[in-house]
Amino acid sequence: MHGTARPALRVQALAAIDEVTARRWNALVGEDYPFLRHEFLAALEASGAVSTATGWTPRHLCLWQGEQLVGALPLYHKAHSRGEYVFDWGWADAWERAGGRYYPKALSAIPFTPAPGPRLLLDPSVDPLAARRQLAAHWEAGTLSSWHLLFAESAEVDAWLAARPTLIVRHGVQFQWRDAGFGDFDGFLAAMTSKRRKAIRRERRLVADQGLHLGRLEGEAIDAEALDHFYRCYCLTYLERGQRPYLPLAFFQRLRETMPEALLLVQVRLEGRPVAAALSLQGSRTLYGRYWGSEVMADSLHFEACYYQGIEHCLAKGLTTFDPGTQGEHKLARGFAPLRLRSLHHIADPRLRDAVARFCAEEAQHLAAYCDAAEAALPFKDAVGGAPDRTANCDSPG
Known part of the structure; x- marks a missing residue:
């Protein structure tokens, strides 16, 4: 039949x-x-x-x-x-x-x-x-x-x-980071040459020495106030180049409402107030770094907020890949391979x-x-x- x-x-x-x-x-x-x-x-x-x-x-x-x-x-x-x-x-x-x-x-x-x-x-x-x-x-x-x-x-x-x-x-x-069984951030640095290991540690100390404190917020921990501040910072990235941002605040608000579990916000504070932010999305294996902005000029802050915090998050959560976005040979020196x-x-x-x-x-x-x-x-x-x-x-x- x-x-x-x-x-x-x-x-x-x-x-x-x-x-x-x-x-x-x-x-x-x-x-x-x-x-x-x-x-x-x-x-x-x-x-x-x-x-x-x-x-x-x-x-x-x-x-x-x-x-x-x-x-x-x-x-x-x-x-x-x-x-x-x-x-x-x-x-x-x-x-x-x-x-x-x-x-x-x-x-x-x-x-x-x-x-x-x-x-x-x-x-x-x-x-x-x-x-x-x-x-x-x-x-x-x-x-x-x-x-x-x-x-x-x-x-x-x-x-x-x-x-x-x-x-x-x-x-x-593009450039991506992949976990090779590093264990934690110190293990990641241990796999590097001494020169690069010292350079990255110096960059991270420099951020702390400027009085900047970073924290990671996930999902529903990202409240409306944190999202509004992130968006002001995101707009500054475009305004510095004389451009308008592609994405309106309503887009990010909708993501927060409909798929909060996919969001990771790195928030930077100075003297207790937020001054910079980086918003990423995440899947079951991969972190995708996408949106960034800052109200302050601070040495090495972009590297810390957009790269090192993401690597730490991946290692802590068992994510094996970090796609930090397009462009940049400067990613190469920080462990992101072509x-x-x-x-x-x-x-x-x-x-x-x-x-x-x-x-x-x-x-x-x-x-x-x-x-x-x-x-x-x-x-x-x-x-x-x-x-x-x-x-x-x-x-x-x-």
Whole structure:
């Protein structure tokens, strides 16, 4: 007797994340990556940070099998390239000077969040190759100039390339800390060269000598007053550069209401009053450092609040990875190793596609040399035994 055939996969584009329930969406989300949770994406939309008015039009793709949600992919139609952290301004400028139209484009990423992690959520019952081919056909058949997959995990990049080998690969790099069985912060320092160990201890003493005291607040311990102060500090980081912050206070308030267990706030006090703050999100294995600001100028405070406190928290809570955010060779000297990343790009017009492919191939060679030099500059005494295994998370250029 033949079993009943499963219904065919059906693709649906959502105009808002709330068109599907949090229960259904989150059933596909793992425990370690908070940025794909329904609550996080809904906070972006409900607060107005993500909308057509800000250049981020939600078009999230859902895969249905009958009445069951079996797949989901965050997707936005973008009117610009801000808030992405994989820069394609040059591609857009060249194409539009040649008479083409680069925007709007399609983007699968987490807005304003350059944190590597999953992108396509699939039920185990779904054929991943068939799902990706069906989703790709959705944007390939449209009128948009391109589709971009940013900060996806390495295995997911490989799966997309298997489904669509013509996708262009672009290489990038970030810096992450990984626990190699350090035990505590002193164990972490013991794995370093004497020079770097002394330098970090000096930085931490300097913060204390300036009368600054740091504390870590989690979840519901972060009250409204602490969050309001954090937001004032966060805004200062942008105002110092003559910019407006991407995210409004309402976004952070919504996170505090809907997913407080994912929040970690490092608060800095001087003479009993808060003067600086760093807000991170955390999953079951990983800490993600994201937002920072300070009302005072203090030597080494950024390193203490944004890096060393995070490492201590990971070691205390059993988290194995700390992703402190984008940019910065200064992270290297503090034990954060280079992590090679790949983004994927579908370019509809063959003329632009060929030019972008050549650019990415040349860029990859320079990046490979940079990563090799960064690996060699890690401050650990023993790159094999004293430091985490860095190769498991690296992608070779190709």
